[in-house]
Amino acid sequence: MSNSFDTIVVGLGAMGSATLYQLAQRGIKALGIDLLAPPHTLGSSHGDTRITRQAIGEGDHYTPLSLRSYEIFREMERLTETSLLEVTGGLMISSLSEPVSVVHVPQFFQNTVAAAQKFGIKHDILNAKEIRLRFPQFNVDDDEMGYFEYDAAYLRPEEIIRVQLKLAGELGATIHTNETVIGFEENAKGVEVYTNQGTYTAEHLVLSVGPWLTELLPQLQPVFKVYRQVLYWFDIADSFEQFAPPKFPLFIWQLKGAEAGVYGLPALDGPHGGFKIGSSNYLTEPVTPDSVERSVSAEETVEMFNSKVVRCFPLANKQCLKSAVCLYTVTPDSAFVIDWLPDSQRIVLCSSCSGHGFKHAAAIGESIAEMTTKGHSRLDLSAFKLGRLAE
Numbered sequence: 396m397s398n399s400f401d402t403i404v405v406g407l408g409a410m411g412s413a414t415l416y417q418l419a420q421r422g423i424k425a426l427g428i429d430l431l432a433p434p435h436t437l438g439s440s441h442g443d444t445r446i447t448r449q450a451i452g453e454g455d456h457y458t459p460l461s462l463r464s465y466e467i468f469r470e471m472e473r474l475t476e477t478s479l480l481e482v483t484g485g486l487m488i489s490s491l492s493e494p495v496s497v498v499h500v501p502q503f504f505q506n507t508v509a510a511a512q513k514f515g516i517k518h519d520i521l522n523a524k525e526i527r528l529r530f531p532q533f534n535v536d537d538d539e540m541g542y543f544e545y546d547a548a549y550l551r552p553e554e555i556i557r558v559q560l561k562l563a564g565e566l567g568a569t570i571h572t573n574e575t576v577i578g579f580e581e582n583a584k585g586v587e588v589y590t591n592q593g594t595y596t597a598e599h600l601v602l603s604v605g606p607w608l609t610e611l612l613p614q615l616q617p618v619f620k621v622y623r624q625v626l627y628w629f630d631i632a633d634s635f636e637q638f639a640p641p642k643f644p645l646f647i648w649q650l651k652g653a654e655a656g657v658y659g660l661p662a663l664d665g666p667h668g669g670f671k672i673g674s675s676n677y678l679t680e681p682v683t684p685d686s687v688e689r690s691v692s693a694e695e696t697v698e699m700f701n702s703k704v705v706r707c708f709p710l711a712n713k714q715c716l717k718s719a720v721c722l723y724t725v726t727p728d729s730a731f732v733i734d735w736l737p738d739s740q741r742i743v744l745c746s747s748c749s750g751h752g753f754k755h756a757a758a759i760g761e762s763i764a765e766m767t768t769k770g771h772s773r774l775d776l777s778a779f780k781l782g783r784l785a786e
């Protein structure tokens with residue numbers, strides 16, 4: 396079998412599997428390589444669900460990526476008769492009278508409202524009284540405000556990766572799992588990719604290795620830091636209907652006075668599956684996929700319940716039914732890097748996207764396929780250049 400390809404994609408998580416699917420759709424001879432067998436639970440793309448929304452508070456330049464991703468996720472659902480994106484509505488809560496901890500960026504709430512207005516995204520602005528009437532499960536303070544987005548939805552990350560790889564394979568992509576890329580070299584003719592099992596050549600190389608990025612590119616260690624995140628599923632069996640769709644939306648809540656807010660999703664797996672809640676962590680020491688503590692201690696679970704869950708959702712029980720450790724790979728400005736490697740027109744770097752990338756992954760995959768086939772993407776990726784982080 397020939398070891399020569401048009402494009403090689405290294406890392407087949409959210410970003411790489413989306414890219415491989417888009418390349419295969421374009422008839423590109425593509426090889427995808429992953430050191431494990433995605434979907435798996437050691438990177439950034441597991442934990443049953445991801446939030447997607449359309450008015451993007453991280454910056455309105457993300458909204459076209461999100462809107463296009465909705466279309467591609469829907470197209471994959473039609474092609475495979477699977478459920479990948481379920482609309483529940485989404486509630487963002489923030490205090491406008493007191494500074495609050497930010498999600499990834501200052502003015503997240505205000506940016507969200509502005510993006511909704513700019514792109515005509517259906518939403519309501521709610522005061523505390525209106526939140527309590529519509530969503531009594533949320534224990535808001537009088538000075539907190541809500542933004543409710545009607546089409547906010549949850550995604551099934553593991554299923555999306557499975558579907559993207561299945562479609563890519565059916566369209567002719569070659570997929571090598573349990574094979575590790577250990578290096579690569581660009582020369583006048585193309586790129587050579589070295590793995591623990593062989594050498595491959597290609598016109599283009601896409602690096603979408605998530606939190607393993609600085610293992611392949613150690614020179615980027617000052618730019619990309621990996622932080623341990625914990626997801627919890629707390630018991631709500633006593634009040635299941637209050638925590639299940641259609642009564643309970645997904646949420647992002649910037650908590651006053653706390654070092655970090657909370658986000659979460661409704662109970663999706665029956666009365667005994669719990670509801671999911673997390674709190675983004677950027678404060679502990681950075682980790683690596685090898686060094687990170689993968690188990691969740693009883694102490695941190697109790698701390699999460701006492702400091703956040705009971706305060707926000709008094710109906711929830713303290714019993715934690717399940718937890719998971721996942722990894723954010725974060726840039727100093729919490730934005731993405733989707734760019735050619737410096738001085739290269741052959742190697743594209745796609746970062747793991749600072750804890751908010753899954754919702755955009757389908758359109759990022761399409762954009763990278765366009766970059767490597769046409770030299771540029773239809774959607775504007777100029778905000779995601781590596782050079783902005785040069786310092």
Ligand SMILES: Cc1cc2nc3c(=O)[nH]c(=O)nc-3n(C[C@H](O)[C@H](O)[C@H](O)COP(=O)(O)OP(=O)(O)OC[C@H]3O[C@@H](n4cnc5c(N)ncnc54)[C@H](O)[C@@H]3O)c2cc1C
Pocket residue numbers: 405406407408409410411428429430431433437438439440441442444445446447574575576577603604605606607611624625626673721722723745746747748749750751752753754755
């Ligand atoms: C707790 C948590 C909650 C999140 N919530 C949301 C959310 O609600 N909404 C949202 O939009 N985003 C969210 N995100 C962010 C989103 O999940 C990530 O941006 C996205 O999953 C990153 O995907 P990735 O493909 O870059 O990384 P990964 O999925 O980790 O994929 C990287 C792949 O590269 C492979 N690999 C690594 N090194 C090599 C090598 N040398 N050779 C071959 N293969 C290699 C790995 O095995 C892995 O499969 C969340 C992230 C976390 C951790």
